[in-house]
Amino acid sequence: MIEMQDVYKKYDNGMIAVKGISVKINKGEFVYVVGPSGAGKTTFIKLMYREERATKGSIIVNNFNVTKLSDQKVPQLRRQLGVVYQDFKLLPKLTVYENVAFALEVTEAEPKVIRKRVAEVLQKVGLTKKAKHFPQELSGGEQQRVAIARAIVNKPAVLIADEPTGNLDPDNAWSIMDIFNDINQDGTTIVMATHNKDIVNTMRRRVIAVEDGVIVRDEYGGDYGYEH
Amino acid sequence: MNINTIRRHFRESFRSLGRNGWMTFASISAVTVTLMIVGVFAMLMANVSHIASNLEQDVEIKVLIELTADAEAEQQLVNAIAHMPAIADYEYSSKEQELATLIEDFGDDWKLYEQSNPLHNVIYVRALQPKDIPHLAAEINNLSNTADVVYGEEKVERLFDALSLARNIGFFLIVGLLFTAVFLISNTIRITIIARGDEIEIMKLVGATNSFVRMPFLLEGMWLGMLGALIPMGLTIVLYHQLYDVVAPRVSGQLIELVPPTPVVYEVAGLLLLLAIAIGVVGSFMSVRKFLRI
Numbered sequence: 001m002i003e004m005q006d007v008y009k010k011y012d013n014g015m016i017a018v019k020g021i022s023v024k025i026n027k028g029e030f031v032y033v034v035g036p037s038g039a040g041k042t043t044f045i046k047l048m049y050r051e052e053r054a055t056k057g058s059i060i061v062n063n064f065n066v067t068k069l070s071d072q073k074v075p076q077l078r079r080q081l082g083v084v085y086q087d088f089k090l091l092p093k094l095t096v097y098e099n100v101a102f103a104l105e106v107t108e109a110e111p112k113v114i115r116k117r118v119a120e121v122l123q124k125v126g127l128t129k130k131a132k133h134f135p136q137e138l139s140g141g142e143q144q145r146v147a148i149a150r151a152i153v154n155k156p157a158v159l160i161a162d163e164p165t166g167n168l169d170p171d172n173a174w175s176i177m178d179i180f181n182d183i184n185q186d187g188t189t190i191v192m193a194t195h196n197k198d199i200v201n202t203m204r205r206r207v208i209a210v211e212d213g214v215i216v217r218d219e220y221g222g223d224y225g226y227e228h
Numbered sequence: 229m230n231i232n233t234i235r236r237h238f239r240e241s242f243r244s245l246g247r248n249g250w251m252t253f254a255s256i257s258a259v260t261v262t263l264m265i266v267g268v269f270a271m272l273m274a275n276v277s278h279i280a281s282n283l284e285q286d287v288e289i290k291v292l293i294e295l296t297a298d299a300e301a302e303q304q305l306v307n308a309i310a311h312m313p314a315i316a317d318y319e320y321s322s323k324e325q326e327l328a329t330l331i332e333d334f335g336d337d338w339k340l341y342e343q344s345n346p347l348h349n350v351i352y353v354r355a356l357q358p359k360d361i362p363h364l365a366a367e368i369n370n371l372s373n374t375a376d377v378v379y380g381e382e383k384v385e386r387l388f389d390a391l392s393l394a395r396n397i398g399f400f401l402i403v404g405l406l407f408t409a410v411f412l413i414s415n416t417i418r419i420t421i422i423a424r425g426d427e428i429e430i431m432k433l434v435g436a437t438n439s440f441v442r443m444p445f446l447l448e449g450m451w452l453g454m455l456g457a458l459i460p461m462g463l464t465i466v467l468y469h470q471l472y473d474v475v476a477p478r479v480s481g482q483l484i485e486l487v488p489p490t491p492v493v494y495e496v497a498g499l500l501l502l503l504a505i506a507i508g509v510v511g512s513f514m515s516v517r518k519f520l521r522i
Binding site for chain 1 (some may be wrong): 230232233236245247248426427430431432433434435436437438493
């Protein structure tokens with residue numbers, strides 16, 4: 001599903017964020033990526049959907065050779081992944097419904113299919129009643145649920161999340177995790193970078209710890225392992 | 229790109245006009261103001277050009293035939309002139325006709341001369357190219373049986389110089405104005421798009437292709453151009469018609485005359501529209517481009 005071989009990422013400013021990561025994540029897995037701030041978690045995740053390009057090494061995601069992917073093919077890759085961000089990244093001038101529909105519109109899906117599928121995922125994240133609202137009218141938790149709905153509306157093979165609970169209170173964080181758990185049960189691979197110790201220690205899954213650009217621990221059912 | 233997608237792009241472009249209200253207003257205003265100035269200048273130029281070519285057409289060479297020339301010699305001269313490649317047409321006028329014109333223009337006092345007409349028989353010659361006149365006049369003067377060749381030498385030459393200067397200056401002004409318009413309008417559009425750079429980034433992250441992101445912006449640029457062009461187009465057409473109705477009767481029969489509104493105003497209006505659309509689309513294209521690299 002996701003396979004990285006000896007991946008390096010050096011930014012233009014000279015900082016080396018990832019220093020030789022090799023990892024294999026299988027279909028249907030649920031993986032936490034943990035580690036101190038600035039350890040390279042976000043870069044590690046951005047490399048998967050090609051927001052950042054690897055300087056060296058090979059990355060295969062869902063049969064796409066990401067490191068060799070041409071710019072024209074990047075949208076194809078991204079349509080097979082769902083990405084959820086800490087700051088939600090919703091389109092401010094589109095309603096909840098339109099934000100979710102957008103991810104399908106870019107694939108040029110039939111309007112009939114779009115309506116049906118958007119209704120389904122809004123139901124799944126419990127936001128059917130807020131479909132006509134704009135993002136700024138929603139709470140943080142609700143906004144993140146919209147972002148998740150958008151991420152899964154394409155039925156992606158992999159859901160990638162970068163600190164999805166980082167801006168949320170514990171209740172909202174847990175409701176997000178419930179949704180993730182559901183999606184994972186349906187067979188979607190989930191890779192989630194997080195700082196949330198409670199979640200990692202309570203909902204035990206595979207834990208990959210990144211420090212200073214390298215993987216220092218890779219443990220099934222592991223704990224968070226840091227004190228904050 | 230299927231029909232649903234195209235429909236979506238259109239819908240999206242209209243919706244965006246409404247949701248970005250003030251930015252839309254700013255862009256349309258920039259188009260309106262600049263195109264109004266362009267419109268005024270274009271009409272000004274059309275008139276300068278019209279007046280210039282009218283004046284040029286009016287200039288003719290007057291060939292005075294030697295008093296001693298008999299009918300056969302006159303005919304030879306006429307033939308020689310008629311065969312010159314640079315002339316547009318010519319007209320023979322006998323000294324009796326010349327005197328009749330004088331009497332008509334300046335009054336019956338001139339009837340005194342009917343007894344003994346001191347005038348020359350004359351050939352009026354028009355040149356194909358007004359700038360050839362001095363050269364043509366000299367050439368005709370070299371033919372036999374010409375007493376004199378008159379075309380108001382220095383005045384005509386100075387007039388031509390002045391007109392061609394006016395045309396060149398006008399041309400550069402219009403080009404300069406167009407550059408300013410393109411710059412001003414695409415800058416305004418750029419600001420509105422920069423304000424939406426995050427949106428474009430998000431679209432790309434969700435898997436939109438560049439052309440998918442770009443299309444609604446290009447359409448939006450087109451609408452901005454079209455909406456901005458409406459007032460300048462209307463004003464050009466209406467105001468010039470009114471100006472023409474007021475000014476034309478007062479200057480009729482004089483050397484200077486205005487360009488008739490049809491078809492010039494419609495051509496200028498069409499040009500303004502095309503210009504506005506082109507600027508809108510190009511401005512959007514350039515502005516979106518830098519946000520697509522993600």
